[in-house]
Amino acid sequence: MKVLNKRFVVAAMVSALGTGWGLSAFAAEKELVIGVNDALTGPGAVYGLPQSNAVQMAAEEINARGGIKAGADNYKLKVISNDDKANPTEATNSVRKLIDRDGVKYLLGFCCSGSTSAVASFIEKENVVMLVGNAAERAITAKGTPNLFRTRPPADFTGAAAGTFVGKRGAKNVAVIGSLDVSFYTQYLEAFERELAKSGGKIVAKETFGLKDRDMTPQLTKVRALNPDALLVLGYVEPAAFVYRQATELGMKLPRYGFTSGSEEQFLKVASSEQMEGVWDLRPTELTIEALDANAKTYVTNYTKKFGAAPSPSSPYAYDQVYVLKNAIEAAGNADDTKKVLAAIRTLAVPKEAVMKYLPTNGTMFDGNGQAYTSNGAFQWQKGKWIYVSDLPSDTKVYSEFLRSIRGK
Amino acid sequence: MTEILQQALNGLAIGAVYTLIALGLTVVFGILGIAHFAHGSVAMFGGYLTFVFSDRWGLPFFAAMGLAMLAGAVLGLLIERLAYRPVRDAPHINAFIIALGLTMMTEGMNLLLFGADQVVIQTPYRGVFNVAGIAIAELRVLVILTACVLIGVIALLISRTKTGKSIRAVAQNRQAAVLMGVNVNRVSLVVFAISSALGVSAGALIGALLAIAPGVGEGLAVKGFAVLILGGLGSIPGAIVGGLILGVSEAMAAGFISSAYKDVIAFLVMIVVLLFRPEGLLGKR
Numbered sequence: 294m295k296v297l298n299k300r301f302v303v304a305a306m307v308s309a310l311g312t313g314w315g316l317s318a319f320a321a322e323k324e325l326v327i328g329v330n331d332a333l334t335g336p337g338a339v340y341g342l343p344q345s346n347a348v349q350m351a352a353e354e355i356n357a358r359g360g361i362k363a364g365a366d367n368y369k370l371k372v373i374s375n376d377d378k379a380n381p382t383e384a385t386n387s388v389r390k391l392i393d394r395d396g397v398k399y400l401l402g403f404c405c406s407g408s409t410s411a412v413a414s415f416i417e418k419e420n421v422v423m424l425v426g427n428a429a430e431r432a433i434t435a436k437g438t439p440n441l442f443r444t445r446p447p448a449d450f451t452g453a454a455a456g457t458f459v460g461k462r463g464a465k466n467v468a469v470i471g472s473l474d475v476s477f478y479t480q481y482l483e484a485f486e487r488e489l490a491k492s493g494g495k496i497v498a499k500e501t502f503g504l505k506d507r508d509m510t511p512q513l514t515k516v517r518a519l520n521p522d523a524l525l526v527l528g529y530v531e532p533a534a535f536v537y538r539q540a541t542e543l544g545m546k547l548p549r550y551g552f553t554s555g556s557e558e559q560f561l562k563v564a565s566s567e568q569m570e571g572v573w574d575l576r577p578t579e580l581t582i583e584a585l586d587a588n589a590k591t592y593v594t595n596y597t598k599k600f601g602a603a604p605s606p607s608s609p610y611a612y613d614q615v616y617v618l619k620n621a622i623e624a625a626g627n628a629d630d631t632k633k634v635l636a637a638i639r640t641l642a643v644p645k646e647a648v649m650k651y652l653p654t655n656g657t658m659f660d661g662n663g664q665a666y667t668s669n670g671a672f673q674w675q676k677g678k679w680i681y682v683s684d685l686p687s688d689t690k691v692y693s694e695f696l697r698s699i700r701g702k
Numbered sequence: 703m704t705e706i707l708q709q710a711l712n713g714l715a716i717g718a719v720y721t722l723i724a725l726g727l728t729v730v731f732g733i734l735g736i737a738h739f740a741h742g743s744v745a746m747f748g749g750y751l752t753f754v755f756s757d758r759w760g761l762p763f764f765a766a767m768g769l770a771m772l773a774g775a776v777l778g779l780l781i782e783r784l785a786y787r788p789v790r791d792a793p794h795i796n797a798f799i800i801a802l803g804l805t806m807m808t809e810g811m812n813l814l815l816f817g818a819d820q821v822v823i824q825t826p827y828r829g830v831f832n833v834a835g836i837a838i839a840e841l842r843v844l845v846i847l848t849a850c851v852l853i854g855v856i857a858l859l860i861s862r863t864k865t866g867k868s869i870r871a872v873a874q875n876r877q878a879a880v881l882m883g884v885n886v887n888r889v890s891l892v893v894f895a896i897s898s899a900l901g902v903s904a905g906a907l908i909g910a911l912l913a914i915a916p917g918v919g920e921g922l923a924v925k926g927f928a929v930l931i932l933g934g935l936g937s938i939p940g941a942i943v944g945g946l947i948l949g950v951s952e953a954m955a956a957g958f959i960s961s962a963y964k965d966v967i968a969f970l971v972m973i974v975v976l977l978f979r980p981e982g983l984l985g986k987r
Contacts, residue, residue: 334818474962502961507912510712511956511964518705531820531913543708544830544837563822563913 325361325368325628327352327618328391329611330375330384330412331402331426336504337379339530339559340404340427343608345374346600348401351615354595361619364626370615373397377408384408385415392419398631399424401614404607406430406477413441422631422638424617426610427554430477434664435699440635442617442663444610444649446577450692451552452481454669454685455575456488459550464489464523468498468516470509470536471527478527481552485525497521502532509536513543523548530555534563541568552576554607557678566677574679578650578670579606581681592648606679609648616644617658652689660693662700704835709957710950715842715911717949718849722904723922724929724941725856726897732936733873733893735794736786739801741901742923743808744781748774748902749909750816753823763825764848767906771899778898782891790890805920813916820915823906845907852903853942856896860938865892873936932972934985943983947971 329348332341352370355361361368373395377384391397400416400423403409409428416423416438423441425433429448434441459467467489471478486496497519500512513536516524524547526536533553537560540549550573560569580589592612596604618634621641625633643651643658649667654660669685723745730738748770755766785804789796829840860866871879872889880886904922905914929948933940948968955967975983 336820338819500961505915505917506961508712508716509961511709511953512961514705514708514712515957517708535912542828542830542837542839542842544832562820565824565828568828 321365321367322360323366323368323628324371325399325622326371326373326395326397327399327401327615328373328375328388328395328397329402330377330387330391330400330408331404331611332379332408333374333376335378335380336529336531337405337408339555340605340607341377341379341402343605344402344404344426344611347596347604347608347612348372348615349374350596350599351612355615355619361622361628363622363628366628368622368628374402377405379405379408381408381411385411388412388416392421398422398628399618399634401618402426402611403428404611406433406475409433413438416441420631422618422634424614426614427607428477429481431480431696431699432476434662435696437662437697437700439663440631442638442659442665444613444617444651444665445607446666446669446687446692447664447696448477448481448552449484450666450687450689451575451577451669451685452484453488454687455481455550455552456485457492458575458671458683458685459485459523459525460489460492460494462523462548464548465494466497466519466521467494467523467525468500468519468521469496469525469527470498470500470502470512470516471525472504472529472532473499473501473527475504478552481527482525502528502536504529504532506532507535508539510539510543513540513545517543517545521547523550526551526553528553530559531563534560534569537572538564538568549573550575554579554605556603556605558603559605560674561677566674569674570676572674574672574674575685576606576669576672578668578681578684580604580609580648581606581670581672581679586650588646588648613644613647613649613651616646617641619646620644652687654689654693660689660696662693662696664693664696666692705957706954708836709953711836711838711842712957713950713953714946715845715949716952717946718846719904719908719911719922719945720925720929720948721942721945722849722852722900722907723926724933724945725853725938726900726904727923727926727930728933728936728938728941729856729869729893729900730897731930732938733869734786734790734890736797737801737927738897739923740781740804740808741897741926742919742921743805743812744774744777744898744919745901745905745908745922746812746914746919747777747808747905748898749823749905749914750812750821751902752906753821753909753914754816756823756825763823763827763906763910766823767903770906771902774898774902775895778894778896779891781898782894786894787887787890805923809916809919812919818916820913821909822913823909825910827910841911845911848903848907852900856900857938859896865889869893928969928972930982932975932982934982937982937984940982940984947983 331345352372356369375387377387403425404427406428425443431447526533554576621634621637622628624637652666666689671682672679751770752766755761827841831838868884868889929944933944951971952968956964
């Protein structure tokens with residue numbers, strides 16, 4: 294009887310332990326579907342596709358490390374990526390599908406301002422969290438939409454710092470060529486012009502090109518006749534690369550500044566390294582190994598290994614979104630309750646896994662507008678590489694107040 | 703003055719490409735009466751192919767372009783034999799519908815074979831010469847020269863060879879040409895091969911000068927038809943003059959007015975010309 298009892302007790306203990314472990318391991322394992330809406334084809338794909346890749350990579354990393362632990366549950370991430378072609382109608386349809394058909398509560402990606410603004414206009418009514426990446430249009434966070442957060446600083450935050458930089462370098466007459474019918478480039482230019490004027494500089498020409506234009510020689514010829522001190526190029530990587538190339542083909546030897554955020558690989562598809570030599574890119578610091586920490590190095594190595602191409606400088610905006618989400622869900626202790634997750638994002642410090650160099654506002658990653666800020670930097674093309682030359686100082690508190698004040702108007 | 707000359711030079715390079723496109727369209731239209739809308743997509747096919755030959759296979763640009771032109775000629779033969787010949791004696795609307803369908807098919811084929819990314823054909827011709835304040839880019843000069851050579855070859859082919867004589871005979875009077883023993887089927891095939899090869903050359907040159915991407919071909923076809931109407935339907939000299947006028951007026955409009963009105967001004971020029979010469983600049987009344 295004693296033997297039987299002993300055996301019974303041991304068996305019961307083993308069984309209870311086994312069942313307990315099994316239950317906890319089985320019952321807590323859940324799948325969390327996150328939706329990526331981005332430009333995977335078309336002119337915006339230079340930004341959107343790397344963003345989508347970055348989200349996929351971050352999700353796989355998190356899954357490989359055991360997933361997101363929230364309360365008793367453990368979530369493995371599943372990513373659904375939709376192509377909005379940087380088109381507002383496509384973006385609206387794509388996000389509706391993600392929410393209504395796929396039941397997605399967390400929307401990531403969003404590289405391009407037009408398509409992102411279309412989604413931002415209705416997202417407040419939805420029970421979802423929207424994390425915006427590379428889209429730089431100021432109005433996206435100026436409205437203070439409670440369930441929308443953006444990892445990239447608005448264009449004019451960078452434009453002001455760029456204007457100061459160009460002014461300090463002695464440029465008095467600056468000619469501008471860009472996609473000036475796109476509002477975030479206009480916002481960058483307004484801030485640039487304002488700060489340039491403080492050092493006695495002025496804009497002498499504003500020439501426009503369309504997103505699909507590739508022959509900018511007529512506008513450049515016109516600019517050349519004005520004999521400016523410097524050229525400022527505002528546009529997507531591909532048209533901007535054509536401007537740099539065609540400026541050299543027209544024998545223009547003036548300093549060329551830009552706001553493009555393109556990788557070396559992307560520029561070299563259009564222009565040669567000699568044609569790019571000396572070009573400045575005045576943009577958020579983004580993915581710059583010299584200016585960032587070990588996370589950036591690991592990111593570049595892993596991304597290049599996984600996708601066979603170097604990541605675009607802006608792609609970590611989307612990578613960091615996934616870690617914002619992970620940390621917020623863990624802090625909220627629940628992935629189903631988006632209100633708790635939203636509250637957690639508002640008080641979240643910069644995640645330790647973040648690749649970009651964020652400038653926290655009052656200790657949190659996002660300010661009251663849902664806007665995060667990164668430092669701005671001046672980069673120069675030197676012998677086939679973008680070299681980080683210097684920081685472009687910017688005051689996040691002043692800008693954050695300004696952004697909030699727009700909402701009050 | 704320097705600026706005007708620079709703008710004219712900028713426009714001439716683009717105009718040369720328009721001329722090549724229009725030349726391909728005009729030989730098909732003038733001889734067979736078909737509005738070959740797929741011509742722009744065929745040009746893009748050639749541009750992509752040139753990119754593959756030069757970038758992936760490492761062939762020099764002009765060798766790659768020549769090879770792509772041969773492939774384009776074969777594609778032209780297939781288009782004529784499989785798409786247009788079966789409807790040659792049917793009402794015109796049939797060929798019109800076939801042309802539209804063919805455009806979609808060729809665009810789809812380009813997407814499937816080459817993807818949706820923009821492609822720029824890299825060439826070693828990056829020199830810049832300065833002549834009296836006018837910057838002359840080596841690549842642009844080569845584009846203009848290549849177009850001149852191809853136009854010259856086509857002009858010689860049509861005016862000096864037996865095949866050319868057959869083509870002219872069919873263009874003037876198909877029935878009479880048949881009665882005189884001209885093989886109309888062969889002429890039709892040759893015309894499509896020439897037209898497609900010219901289109902491919904335009905695609906390759908535009909790929910080196912600017913870029914190839916989905917949608918560019920449709921724009922080129924529209925410009926090609928504009929040149930066709932401007933110069934006069936079926937007129938080879940008309941296609942040359944029309945292409946250059948369109949290219950230069952686009953550059954002037956973008957340079958002196960606004961790039962946003964580039965296309966508007968170019969088409970405005972076309973409308974004004976047609977008001978005074980409805981048959982086109984060099985068309986026959």
